[in-house]
Amino acid sequence: MLEHLQEILHAIGPWLPHIFAGLILLLILQKYGGSHIQPIFFAKVYNPFLGTYHVTCQALKRQHFLSMKDHVSADPVLRKRGALRILEIGPGPGYNFEFYPPNSELTVVEVNPYFEEQFFRKQKDHPHIKMERFVVGFAENMKDVPDNSVDIVVSTMVLCSVRSVEGALKEIHRILAPGGKYYYWEHIREAEYMWVLFVQHLASYTFYDLVFGCQLNRKSDEIIKRNKAGFSSIDQQRFRTPQKGGFQAICIFHSSHVKGIATK
Ligand SMILES: C[S@@+](CC[C@H](N)C(=O)[O-])C[C@H]1O[C@@H](n2cnc3c(N)ncnc32)[C@H](O)[C@@H]1O
Incomplete structure (x- = not known):
């Protein structure tokens, strides 16, 4: 672990003054420029920041979502058309x-x-895909979406960002029709490499949430298993993505992940 820490310090050392200055600037902007600075920044950097993650994970994700095509809608009109009502959060x-x-x-x-x-x-x-609505709001409070009205809910890399995983799960369960499914794919707290966990803790408790609105060290898999939120079954597996290379890839994109399907 010490050896890895030295490597980390060596790698980020020259960047520390820039990171520090950037953080101070962001804090000042957040304080005096209004609460929209972080969301604007995040939406701008998200595509470049994610780099090849989505390309590398494409096949694995396709496999995870494959069973969706066999799901039958709870809505008779949609059922006749072979269509599904899907709600994606974040x-x-x-x-x-x-x-x-x-x-x-x-x-x-x-x-x-x-x-x-x-x-x-x-x-x-x-x-x-027929676009119904783009609602600006919180997964923890989807008050515009009626109870039992959705066939499928999806989240990918979102539970790390919501203010309350339990609150989001409760809402997801509420809006799903009986038999409806929640598909999730999330990065979670590192379970194997202690030095990666150390970096995740360090980043999460200092700047990461402030800048990227994300907790790298969240145990979303354990929260789902423990909380259950009324789901009749939860089928989830931990895994690692095929993403390789680079410090950021190791600490986020190749770190422990969970994918699962929860059924109402
Ligand atoms: C890491 S990004 C993931 C984006 C996309 N799902 C993906 O897989 O690339 C997290 C997303 O969740 C959104 N988000 C964060 N908190 C949320 C909340 N409480 N309710 C709904 N969306 C939220 C963020 O604005 C952002 O778009």
Whole structure:
């Protein structure tokens, strides 16, 4: 571990003054420039920051979402058309369109309105999805979405960011129709490499949440298992993505992940 820490310090050492100055600037902007500075910044850097993550994970994600096409809608009108009503929380720029079955009707609940433009740009490439609504709001409070009204809920890399995982799970369960499914894919607290966990803790308790609105050390898998939120079954597995290379890749994108399907 000491050896890894030395490596880490050696790698980030020259950047520390820049990081520190950037953080101070962001804090000042947050304080005096209003609460929209972080969301604007995040929406701008998200695509470059994620780099190749979505490309590397594409096949694995496709496999995870595959069973969605066999799901039968609880709504008789949609059922006749072979369509599903899907709600995605925190879609960001919209990386998941390609995994949704044709004719799906999609509503999204996204807290950051600055993603909307990128999201609708991407939607144009996926005409097989019918866009219902882009709701700017919190997954923990989806008051505009009626009880038992959705066939499928999806989140990818969102539970690390919500203010309350338990609150989001409760809402997801409420809006799902009986038999409805919640598909999730999340990065979680590192379970194997202690030095990665150390970096995750250090980043989470200092700047990471402030800058990227994300807790790297969150145990979303354990919260789901413990909380259950009324789901009749939860089928989840820990895994690592095939993403390789670079400090950031190791600490976030190749770190412990969980994917699962919870059934109401
Ligand atoms: C790390 S990004 C993931 C984006 C996308 N799902 C993906 O897989 O690339 C987290 C997203 O969740 C959104 N988010 C954070 N907290 C949220 C909340 N409480 N309710 C809804 N969306 C939220 C963020 O604005 C951001 O778009």
